[in-house]
Amino acid sequence: MAQTSRAIIENDQYNTSSERHLHFFNKGETIPLMPQGIWQICQGLVRLSTLYSVGEEGLLGWGGPSMCFGSCFSHLQTYRANALSDVCLMWYTMIEIEASPKLAQELLPQLGRRFRQTEALLAIVGQRRVEDRLHQLLLLLKQEFGQPVTDGTRLSIRLTHQDIAGAICTTRVTVTRILGKLQQQGWLSRDKDRHLILKNEAFAYSSDLFGFVSNNNH
């Protein structure tokens, strides 16, 4: 993380609660997950996954600013969090949370956001057609991580075809084929940093599955 933005966050944080430390991780780093508490994201993006006994990885979702994650609210034995960008996190122990109604009040809507995303992913993978699963995943990501650009919405999270395949329970080859088709049809493109851009006209309609209206301003 650039020293300037780190300084800004540290300063902001100092003003609101001088006792709580911030934790910084560089892009690509694995974030340690201790069982006694949860992380809240102050800045940056995180990828969450689990590891199956056969050695394969199961994608569980993505976290952005103010979302929380951690093994405290999880049954999973292996839980992995990777920094997709430089990230800045805040750590809360369950003892602190249980003791502070004010903290619980701050964290409840954030856990609600994580729940909403996880439930949406579960609803997505239950769909029969892989094309529907991919379309709904892109709508969900647009809602959660979309930034308006000139001709559409840019996903601030950079996804590999393998990640998308993991999220919608299909193979990388299938994802490559369908994304290629959507790109040919002019429904999406990639910018110079390999982030997906979803074109307005193709992703402007409200989703069948989700209640949010998928518009340009998400």
Next chain:
Amino acid sequence: MAQTSRAIIENDQYNTSSERHLHFFNKGETIPLMPQGIWQICQGLVRLSTLYSVGEEGLLGWGGPSMCFGSCFSHLQTYRANALSDVCLMWYTMIEIEASPKLAQELLPQLGRRFRQTEALLAIVGQRRVEDRLHQLLLLLKQEFGQPVTDGTRLSIRLTHQDIAGAICTTRVTVTRILGKLQQQGWLSRDKDRHLILKNEAFAYSSDLFGFVSNNNH
């Protein structure tokens, strides 16, 4: 719900908070889901699902005592809750929750429980082999809804083969085949009310996927 147990719950409730009403639904009833708040289960079991545009249903999970559910913490357009038994519920509006740190403190661990179940279901469906998915689902249900009986653990939730198929993204026919095999091997049975009994020796080991040790006392 029997009048006696209803009277007991109403009386208990009266002692703790005389202002909050309890809501009762009979087995088989659809529970209305208003967007402004969430339900908390006081007694009974609830089945949660969504409806896809093709007319199929996507299973999202099950709720038991003290768990909460509702469309307030959901992106889903269609959200269905069905009473699997007679149920007694408490309703909280988001305005109330946002205004009361004490209520948020009570609800945070319960939303955590719902999150944990949903994330576990997502991790289960990501597994390649359908046998693994079914085995892990039974372990999860044992943890969440298991009651110790003489020779194993009884699932207090009665599941149809179609429900299991929906939860692990496979067909009813496949579920019937695998359950039949497990029954032949003596790993599970059904009691007279058609509830599954998981035999101790077959489901005594800790799960690969989950951190909980799957023992007789869950």
